[in-house]
Amino acid sequence: MTRKKPEDLRSARWFAPDDLRSFGHRSRMNQMGYDVAEFAGKPVIGIVNTWSDFAQCHAHFKQRVEDVKRGVLQAGGFPVELPAISVSESTVKPTSMLYRNFLAMETEEIIRSQPVDGVVLMGGCDKTTPGLILGATSAGVPAIFMPAGPMLRGNWRGKVLGSGSDAWKYWDERRAGNIDAKAWNEMQEGIARSYGVCMTMGTAATMTGITDAIGMSLPGSSSIPAADSTHLRMAAACGRRIVEMVWDDLTPTKIMTRQAFHNGIVVAMAMGCSTNAVIHLIAMARRAGHDISLDDFDAASRKVPVIANIRPSGDKYLMEDFYYAGGMLGLMSRLREWLDLTQINAAGETWEQSLAGAQVYDDDVIRTPENAIYKEGALAVLRGNISPNGCVIKPSAAAAKFQRHSGPALVYDSYEEMKKNIDRDDLDVTEDTVLILRNAGPLGGPGMPEWGMLPIPKKLVKQGVRDMVRISDARMSGTSYGACILHVSPESFVGGPLALVRTGDIIDLDIPNRTLNMRVSDEELAARKAAWKKPEVKYERGYGWMFSRHIAQAEHGCDFDFLQTDFGGPVPEPAI
Numbered sequence: 001m002t003r004k005k006p007e008d009l010r011s012a013r014w015f016a017p018d019d020l021r022s023f024g025h026r027s028r029m030n031q032m033g034y035d036v037a038e039f040a041g042k043p044v045i046g047i048v049n050t051w052s053d054f055a056q057c058h059a060h061f062k063q064r065v066e067d068v069k070r071g072v073l074q075a076g077g078f079p080v081e082l083p084a085i086s087v088s089e090s091t092v093k094p095t096s097m098l099y100r101n102f103l104a105m106e107t108e109e110i111i112r113s114q115p116v117d118g119v120v121l122m123g124g125c126d127k128t129t130p131g132l133i134l135g136a137t138s139a140g141v142p143a144i145f146m147p148a149g150p151m152l153r154g155n156w157r158g159k160v161l162g163s164g165s166d167a168w169k170y171w172d173e174r175r176a177g178n179i180d181a182k183a184w185n186e187m188q189e190g191i192a193r194s195y196g197v198c199m200t201m202g203t204a205a206t207m208t209g210i211t212d213a214i215g216m217s218l219p220g221s222s223s224i225p226a227a228d229s230t231h232l233r234m235a236a237a238c239g240r241r242i243v244e245m246v247w248d249d250l251t252p253t254k255i256m257t258r259q260a261f262h263n264g265i266v267v268a269m270a271m272g273c274s275t276n277a278v279i280h281l282i283a284m285a286r287r288a289g290h291d292i293s294l295d296d297f298d299a300a301s302r303k304v305p306v307i308a309n310i311r312p313s314g315d316k317y318l319m320e321d322f323y324y325a326g327g328m329l330g331l332m333s334r335l336r337e338w339l340d341l342t343q344i345n346a347a348g349e350t351w352e353q354s355l356a357g358a359q360v361y362d363d364d365v366i367r368t369p370e371n372a373i374y375k376e377g378a379l380a381v382l383r384g385n386i387s388p389n390g391c392v393i394k395p396s397a398a399a400a401k402f403q404r405h406s407g408p409a410l411v412y413d414s415y416e417e418m419k420k421n422i423d424r425d426d427l428d429v430t431e432d433t434v435l436i437l438r439n440a441g442p443l444g445g446p447g448m449p450e451w452g453m454l455p456i457p458k459k460l461v462k463q464g465v466r467d468m469v470r471i472s473d474a475r476m477s478g479t480s481y482g483a484c485i486l487h488v489s490p491e492s493f494v495g496g497p498l499a500l501v502r503t504g505d506i507i508d509l510d511i512p513n514r515t516l517n518m519r520v521s522d523e524e525l526a527a528r529k530a531a532w533k534k535p536e537v538k539y540e541r542g543y544g545w546m547f548s549r550h551i552a553q554a555e556h557g558c559d560f561d562f563l564q565t566d567f568g569g570p571v572p573e574p575a576i
């Protein structure tokens with residue numbers, strides 16, 4: 001590998017020339033209190049920090065960025081903190097997904113427009129991970145991802161509580177009248193006990209785990225709990241490592257090969273990943289120039305067993321337990337037969353090297369493939385006359401009886417309508433009914449909100465029903481569970497066949513054969529389509545306006561068309 005020289009640094013184009021522009025750049029650094037010798041000829045490391053007072057999962061980033069800076073300085077680089085939109089999953093409305101691409105654009109442009117030689121990406125809360133990776137991939141400078149780390153286990157009256165999953169579970173009990181206000185309030189106070197991301201296998205743990213397996217983090221760093229002192233040391237190590245990555249010109253696309261994404265998919269399956277992984281990984285792969293599709297996920301899911309016994313796919317454990325049991329390196333050491341260990345990661349090592357000595361310390365938390373918690377099918381891709389371009393279900397988190405199911409549809413056109421009616425005592429519904437929500441896709445939501453785990457009607461909750469087949473063009477939280485069929489494409493808002501289903505139509509689900517159909521003839525569907533009226537676009541100005549015109553469907557990763565790598569031509573470096 002040829003090492004860069006100081007004069008080859010991108011930042012040298014700002015700071016080195018003896019001309020008027022560079023005089024200005026240098027004098028403004030002097031204005032900040034830095035001597036030229038502190039930054040000139042050194043790798044300038046942008047630290048893209050998704051901290052804000054509303055980013056609860058990143059509350060430690062205000063301090064942690066100082067550890068990253070310490071590492072950058074130790075290795076002879078010059079650290080610069082670059083704040084970016086924080087996109088907190090639990091706060092941002094209507095949905096954080098509306099802003100993933102916003103973060104991606106912001107990351108790309110703050111790198112491109114400024115004298116940055118390499119970046120440390122500080123993220124972790126759901127959409128921040130793919131947003132940062134997407135932007136850094138397109139910007140093309142060396143990048144390392146510093147994961148926020150999972151928060152501590154939740155606790156309530158001696159019971160372990162998991163982010164999201166237990167909120168959903170106990171909310172049903174509350175609706176059924178089994179939990180009083182006092183207990184509910186105690187849970188609220190006990191479920192999120194420290195900074196860090198959701199500690200179930202939700203989208204955050206899924207995406208930081210995938211990013212680790214793809215090679216964009218220090219190997220194994222995704223499992224370190226946010227509040228563990230190892231996390232501070234890992235942050236400093238990221239700072240040191242990125243400086244070397246700049247000298248070696250180890251850019252994102254050199255790490256993120258097609259095989260690297262396949263490694264990411266294998267790990268996703270073994271973790272019992274969030275369904276959101278599909279959308280984000282496809283978008284990330286495409287930015288890196290690889291045409292990964294839904295079928296790559298389905299193929300992997302037929303081979304790779306779920307071995308991480310983490311809720312909601314697992315029954316007992318959380319991310320803190322996963323770390324103590326050996327974490328990501330322990331998990332990957334059990335997946336050797338499906339992984340390509342010749343791929344390199346941000347440490348500059350092959351996975352063969354990074355996994356040397358990796359062990360599992362608790363066989364119940366990280367199972368052997370022979371003793372998997374789910375033999376195959378962490379995620380299944382279904383097709384048929386409801387979703388010709390595909391939809392997904394997470395069979396590992398659904399009641400086993402729904403492998404094959406037929407039942408009448410109960411259709412809602414909007415979330416508001418569903419919310420108003422779902423708890424009525426006279427609702428015409430049984431546990432065989434298939435609940436359907438539409439107009440909740442990338443354009444319809446807009447932004448594909450996490451509405452896909454439709455609530456079980458109160459009437460049935462009281463009867464003890466806890467799972468039903470549900471279909472939507474929405475997403476669901478990675479902490480959700482149940483027989484929820486998601487990401488139906490094309491979405492109903494653009495006239496996909498989901499728009500044509502009527503209450504009472506019989507729906508046939510067959511997971512082993514990967515099909516989902518309504519028993520409605522092609523002629524009848526054509527007649528319904530002819531009578532269908534396109535709904536109004538919801539946003540008529542600003543970012544939402546742009547979003548509504550450029551967002552891709554779920555199976556293409558919900559990137560903006562104009563951000564995709566094959567759109568138009570390469571962007572030139574800024575003229576100086």
Ligand code: FES
Nearest residue numbers: 057089125198204
């Ligand atoms: Fe931030 Fe779940 S709310 S990761």
Ligand code: MG
Nearest residue numbers: 202203477478
């Ligand atoms: Mg989530």
